[in-house]
Amino acid sequence: MKKYSDLSPSPRIIMTPGPVEVDPRVSRALSYPILGQFDPEFTAIMNETMEMLRELFRTSNRWAYPVDGTSRSGLEAVLTGLIEPGERVLVPIFGRFGYLLAEIAERCGAEVLAIETEWGTVFEPAEVVAAIDRLQPGLVAIVHGETSTGRMQPLAEIGRACRERDVLLVVDAVATIGGAPVETDAWMLDAVIGGTQKCLSVPSGMSPITYNDRVEARLLKRKRIEKGIRPEGYEDADPTSFIRSNYLDLTQLQDYWSPLRLNHHTEATAMLYGLREGLRLALEEGLDERFARHRLHERALTAGLEAMGLERYGDDASKMPIVTCIRIPDGIDGEAVRGQLLADFGIEIASSFGPLKGRIWRIGSMGYSCRKSNILLVLAALEAVLPLHGALIRTGNAIRAALGIYAEEATRRQA
Numbered sequence: 545m546k547k548y549s550d551l552s553p554s555p556r557i558i559m560t561p562g563p564v565e566v567d568p569r570v571s572r573a574l575s576y577p578i579l580g581q582f583d584p585e586f587t588a589i590m591n592e593t594m595e596m597l598r599e600l601f602r603t604s605n606r607w608a609y610p611v612d613g614t615s616r617s618g619l620e621a622v623l624t625g626l627i628e629p630g631e632r633v634l635v636p637i638f639g640r641f642g643y644l645l646a647e648i649a650e651r652c653g654a655e656v657l658a659i660e661t662e663w664g665t666v667f668e669p670a671e672v673v674a675a676i677d678r679l680q681p682g683l684v685a686i687v688h689g690e691t692s693t694g695r696m697q698p699l700a701e702i703g704r705a706c707r708e709r710d711v712l713l714v715v716d717a718v719a720t721i722g723g724a725p726v727e728t729d730a731w732m733l734d735a736v737i738g739g740t741q742k743c744l745s746v747p748s749g750m751s752p753i754t755y756n757d758r759v760e761a762r763l764l765k766r767k768r769i770e771k772g773i774r775p776e777g778y779e780d781a782d783p784t785s786f787i788r789s790n791y792l793d794l795t796q797l798q799d800y801w802s803p804l805r806l807n808h809h810t811e812a813t814a815m816l817y818g819l820r821e822g823l824r825l826a827l828e829e830g831l832d833e834r835f836a837r838h839r840l841h842e843r844a845l846t847a848g849l850e851a852m853g854l855e856r857y858g859d860d861a862s863k864m865p866i867v868t869c870i871r872i873p874d875g876i877d878g879e880a881v882r883g884q885l886l887a888d889f890g891i892e893i894a895s896s897f898g899p900l901k902g903r904i905w906r907i908g909s910m911g912y913s914c915r916k917s918n919i920l921l922v923l924a925a926l927e928a929v930l931p932l933h934g935a936l937i938r939t940g941n942a943i944r945a946a947l948g949i950y951a952e953e954a955t956r957r958q959a
Contacts, residue, residue, distance in 0.1 A: 738751065
């Protein structure tokens with residue numbers, strides 16, 4: 545009989561755009577004793593989690609809860625719940641994950657109306673508003689932070705335009721939630737989907753979502769009514785247009801998360817512990833302070849990369865504060881560099897997709913991974929490895945440049 549060794553994954557410094565290192569306090573929470581999903585102690589944890597998610601999303605929405613599954617489960621749950629066959633859905637695409645939204649919408653039977661802009665840029669909000677007026681969609685689905693290109697799309701003007709035109713706006717904030725401002729109410733976002741494995745530093749396995757009354761009204765009209773029974777609140781439901789998914793049916797999930805606690809699935813107890821702890825840590829730090837921390841370490845990272853002579857990719861005006869993309873120097877095997885960083889330093893950075901594959905590296909500075917020691921280590925490792933692969937970089941200044949940023953910030957705080 546084959547014997548298997550104890551599981552002992554290698555420790556890593558994960559500087560990708562996700563997943564990232566899990567905060568040790570989250571790991572501790574994941575090990576706590578399991579409670580029954582209807583135990584009053586556990587339902588109290590559910591209620592606290594919803595309260596904290598409202599703060600994270602900066603919303604007064606009634607509905608803010610996690611969907612069990614990776615971030616894609618949240619995206620599919622929202623789009624499956626809202627899109628009826630034949631629905632006109634506008635998807636502005638500026639990277640890989642815009643194509644994902646378009647694919648999910650197409651699978652829901654939508655008439656997908658895609659507009660695209662060059663990778664490495666974002667849309668001027670007026671471009672999206674003009675497309676809404678020209679194409680007359682019922683729903684717009686857009687990515688906030690596109691990790692494939694390291695760009696972040698402004699949303700306030702788009703949200704206001706959608707609200708004025710009675711168009712629903714669904715936002716993929718998987719990469720930005722907890723690391724950059726996501727102003728659900730102020731930007732008039734109807735539904736927002738987040739992720740755990742990036743700026744919240746919780747393992748992948750839940751997708752926090754929030755949505756407003758406009759979305760709920762659409763969902764209730766698609767509620768599946770059993771045996772002709774029409775419970776209060778579902779009088780207008782159309783029995784021919786019910787949500788086809790059972791697991792991702794938001795009308796059932798919100799009944800599960802409501803005081804009714806109607807049984808839909810067995811909650812992922814340990815994952816909820818981890819999410820609650822990740823949320824607690826984010827709120828304890830303070831969201832504005834957390835966003836400032838991410839911007840500080842981004843500045844130190846980019847200063848060090850510039851000191852080496854590496855070229856950033858993309859439009860700086862729309863750069864994400866949590867993902868930095870750099871062009872791979874001409875003639876350099878990007879995968880060989882990544883492999884040596886991992887083998888010799890235990891550091892993982894990311895490559896990219898599609899037209900950018902082999903052209904850029906993506907360095908994430910997210911959540912628990914976003915700390916001074918990690919920034920300095922990745923700079924030192926790059927400075928050591930790149931010349932071994934023939935890259936002509938300036939050596940000896942990267943760490944000094946990053947430390948200069950940290951010294952400036954320390955002086956500012958003391959003033």
